Amino acid sequence: MDQMSAIPLSGVPFPKSEYERRQQKVLQAVTSAGLDALLVTALGHARYLTGYYGGGTYFGPFPLILAPGHAPTYVVREYEVQTVRAYSCVSEIVPYTQERDFAKVCGDVLRGYGLHNKRVGLELRCWNITPSDVYRLEAELPEMRVIDATELVGSVAAVKSELELEAMRTAMAMTEVAVRKFQEALRIGVTETEMSAAMHCAVKSAGGEDLRLVSLAFGERTKLAHGLPADNPINCNEPAVTEIGGMKSGYAAGLVRTAVIGQNAEVESLVGLSNEALDTAIEMIKPGVEAEEVHATVRKVIERSGRPQAFRNKAGYQTGIHWSERGNMDLVPGVKQILKAGMTLHMPIMLFGEKGHIIGCSDHLVVTELGAKSLSDAPRMLYRV
Template sequence: MDTKRATIPCTGTLFDRSEYEERQRRVTEAVERAGLDALLVTSQSHLRYLTGDSGASTYFAPHPLILSPGREPTFVVRKFDEESIRAFSCIDGIIPYTQAYELTTVCGDVLRRLNLHNKRVGMELARSSLAPADVNALQQELPDLKVVDASKLVTCVAAVKSEVEIEALREAAIVTDLAINTFYELLREGVTETEMAAAIRKKVNAAGKELAPPLNVPFGERLRLPHARPANYSIRMNEAAFIELSGVSRDYCAPLCRSAVLGRYPGLESLHKVAEEAIEAAVETIKPGVTTGAVSAAIRKVVAQGARPEALRSRTGYQIGVYWSDRGDLSIEPDAEDVIDMNMSFHIPIILFDEGGYQIGCSESVLVTEHGAEILSRTPHTLHRA
């Protein structure tokens, strides 16, 4: 049998090949600007961004994508998944390995063949998909290899969205709004978190859409448990509810946090007002040329004036795009120096905690335009009262 003719062509990418090739070109240019000879991409979301492949099999061992100026991309993948990766990625140069321990040898052979074995090669050292043992083994295989941390290189390129990415973000925001409005419609005394989560998923799925995990929907006493999975806890009168979720379109997410009160809860209601004002300060501050640290400062100034300093326990934003969030992405946090540019997109969650440790707050997903921040949601971030 002619194995080449039997190979399944790439048919499963979510965007046209030209979109991925443009992303690879931009990353390769960034590799050159960084003074590197190549980049080994191993982050699951970065592989999705650059190739279309989900990276679902990287649990077995890293699947390094090797990008080097003047060379075609090379994907080192597990043999078991080779045909799936050919079908669901846009990479033609695929080199397989069979057992996890073979990765180092095979990857080393590829780097030798590309004459990169003694060059400056960037690696995503701060990403969980690349273990220290992987790096050590490769350096033992190639003792003259010069490993450079390039964890944020793809992040910074991917932060600026193309037109098709922006379209996907807008589509995801529509799904998010559908889910949030379902939450408002169904919130009543006695409904449980699990019932609410199931009803939201059912409504979204019935519309032919989907949500990206997780779906956080704590009620009442469980507001003290951020990111807790839905439980069989029913909301009662004069309790609050919080929801955080994201619709997804072509892997692109537009997350949102919203809060509601069933009856009255004066303490949390006043705290939510502070979160609303902080969101509005962030939207007012975001524009091309401003740093993410400056946006953080504007948010924290509002919180400091309107609530206890300890009410805010986390950073106040991060870039969004492929998947929901990733360690090492651009972050809206104190003293951060990343410069905001046009067509970047961020999720800005302002989650505050009262003296009893109960969370309340809201968020917006925004797109940076030449005029400032465009809010993607059509659901107001004011507190919902049921």
């Protein structure tokens, strides 16, 4: 019996063939970029390619080495080898014992693959690799040319397979459970902490894996971007804003929703403007549109309203594993990346009020050949109690 098969509740969430498909797509992108190999260090990108969730990587970089003609190779902390083997589809695993050993061990693998004097891509703008790691690796292999390949895996992961889309639909179903609880439980005096507990409980009761709570704030605390729950009660005529996402196999499907107890003219106006900007952007999203065009469309709607300073964020971003990852596509000025069918986008249009409250809503979209389609049936309009 395989040693790993005896460990209960381990394994990868998708068939091995799905990971092999992803790896081959990335290797094609490596060749197209004129690279000889790629070291994947971003947790989201590594999980996308292997299934491994990334526990223990705080210790030091766990690079996944992808090179044409070689099996995918994971260079990991020796303490984590069994866990990486149990939760990934990678069979070639090379351990290092202490953090200071990383550069030598990784350098030995690259040297053994004949990459010591080649063009090797690193995810230089992503988390989980430091300048010190790069300097030490360059000292180990002085003839190797390090190339910034931060966006390479993200460009492949942007287009989802049907298996991924199904995971995101399942995640969205749990997001909608949490949204309904957010609305049902809202009453004068309830605190953010109590609301958070209620939403998590509702998702667990519905059979969900987990709920990612990015923000939850009431009243004056809606001036905080990504504010975490506190023992802060909501009062009459105050807003409540939450950004939440159900989870499935590492995939998250986020939504932003706003509610108000009583009346609040500014909150109502900002949510209305947020929806107008979203509707306008959704109408123009289709394959072939540049990412920056979506942001420009949202910006024009906000500017026409006479409140250009209200919009201080990006129009949206590519989604998938780990909610978002540095190196993935943003819908911001200067990004020329072309939208393709199968991409998923979270578009939180968050607007600043005159007194600093951050109010808005979002939609989570999949790009299809016919345009954009929402993954959610949850109404976007302001919820009133």
